[in-house]
Amino acid sequence: MRSLMLLLCMLLSPPPLGADGHNPLLPIPQQIHYGSGRLPIAGLEIGFAFSPTPQDRFAADELASGLLSRAKVTVQVSEGEARQRMVVLRRAGSGADLPQPNEQAGPDSREAYAVNVTSEGAEIRANSSAGLFYGVQTLLQLVAGSGTEAAFPEAEIRDWPSLPYRGIMVDMSHGPLPTENEVKRQIDFLAHWKGNQYYFYSEASIELRGYPVLSGDARFSQDELRRIVAYARERHVDVVPCVELYGHLHDLLRVERYAGLGPLLHGRELDPRNPQVATLLAAWIEQLADVFPSPFFHVGMDETWEISKAAAAKDTSPDHLYIEQLQRVAGVGSPARQDGASLE
Structure with a gap:
């Protein structure tokens, strides 16, 4: 009974805060540094620094859907000219969408990504649409608050898989x-x-x-x-x-x-x-x-x-x-x- 009560307490307790009172990020990124500023989510748009593929567009739509669910804020996906306050998706390569034989993990792998959030906007950089998708998952975990109070903390994140197959x-x-x-x-x-x-x-x-x-x-x-x-x-x-x-x-x-x-x-x-x-x-x-x-x-x-x-x-x-x-x-x-x- 004591073990059962402990399990229930663990399941029902709010998630612990991560570094410096920020949301915990899972899996834990390889490198992360927080600043002191924040980026309000209301009024942001999601855009691309390139001509998006359907997979890139899917990652952007996932970000918009996730922000509506987590932050209770509607954020549009735009393919027009970049504006000042945007979350920009920037794919620098054309890596495979799915795992391939003989893949290697590491900072230069196709799944590696970087997230940069300032008070002016945010950017996700990756070598593949898979990396962009994973960057979106991390960015969504950063969301704090909801509605007009929803914001991203200022942060620089670099991440890559420790294992190529998971x-x-x-x-x-x-x-x-x-x-x-x-x-x-x-x-x-x-x-x-x-x-x-x-x-x-x-x-x-x-x-x-x-x-x-x-x-x-x-x-x-x-x-x-x-x-x-x-x-x-x-x-x-x-x-x-x-x-x-x-x-x-x-x-x-x-x-x-x-x-x-x-x-x-x-x-x-x-x-x-x-x-x-x-x-x-x-x-x-x-x-x-x-x-x-x-x-x-x-x-x-x-x-x-x-x-x-x-x-x-x-x-x-x-x-x-x-x-x-x-x-x-x-x-x-x-x-x-x-x-x-x-x-x-």
């Missing part, structure tokens, strides 16, 4: 299936804290053409997933497929039509030596690669609890049987990802 894996195969809108809320939360990967874990909860009876009443349609992927991309979050292609497939193999695809009837694992399994893998990977255009494709090959029995029945070793399936998946997956994507 995400979560969400299990879509156990327990109640979340709705499309719930997944979008999770992505909003992740993006707010500058996360950039959402691993969509599925065993048999995705619509796959040619397999109509597979989890027919408990799956995401491909159209739903495409909307989720597009929604996440606007927020610089990459939705990465995280799928099982060996074990964890009881939802498939318990269906009589597909029961023979496993070495054991109605089991949990695919049979690497069944020719129909190669057909299934090719169909699944091709469709998943089309729905998820991520440069990453995560394949699960764990918990093959039946492999010893299957290997004994086929007069081979568990090691050899596992390697056969691993090579088969790699052989099918590589041609399906000809865009340089990483099959993990």
Whole structure:
């Protein structure tokens, strides 16, 4: 009971103030220096120091929406001539919108940004639209007060990620299936804290053409997933497929039509030596690669609890049987990802 009361107090208490009585900034920026002045929000406009892309415009709209929600002040987004009291978005490069293979973190990374607030105006500088978006999140956290009292504190901030890949894996195969809108809320939360990967874990909860009876009443349609992927991309979050292609497939193999695809009837694992399994893998990977255009494709090959029995029945070793399936998946997956994507 004492632990429960402590938890409730922590959840219900107001957030602690950060440096010098200012709002706490999370994640904590790499460098931050506060001045003594402030920038009133009422009367500001949001503008660009360049011709904005749709992603840049989205970041500006997010700033305007956030200021209305937090500060209770309407701030317009303008693409005309810069005025004196503006929040200016300045993108100096054309870095990728989403995480790419072999990225490195650091002050020169595509996600790095700088925020400068004076009593005359504010500026967010970045090398990519992702950096601008993250600068917007930090600027919104600086808001103090509301209405005519709403203001930004004078500040100079430089920030960059400590890790190039920052995400979560969400299990879509156990327990109640979340709705499309719930997944979008999770992505909003992740993006707010500058996360950039959402691993969509599925065993048999995705619509796959040619397999109509597979989890027919408990799956995401491909159209739903495409909307989720597009929604996440606007927020610089990459939705990465995280799928099982060996074990964890009881939802498939318990269906009589597909029961023979496993070495054991109605089991949990695919049979690497069944020719129909190669057909299934090719169909699944091709469709998943089309729905998820991520440069990453995560394949699960764990918990093959039946492999010893299957290997004994086929007069081979568990090691050899596992390697056969691993090579088969790699052989099918590589041609399906000809865009340089990483099959993990």
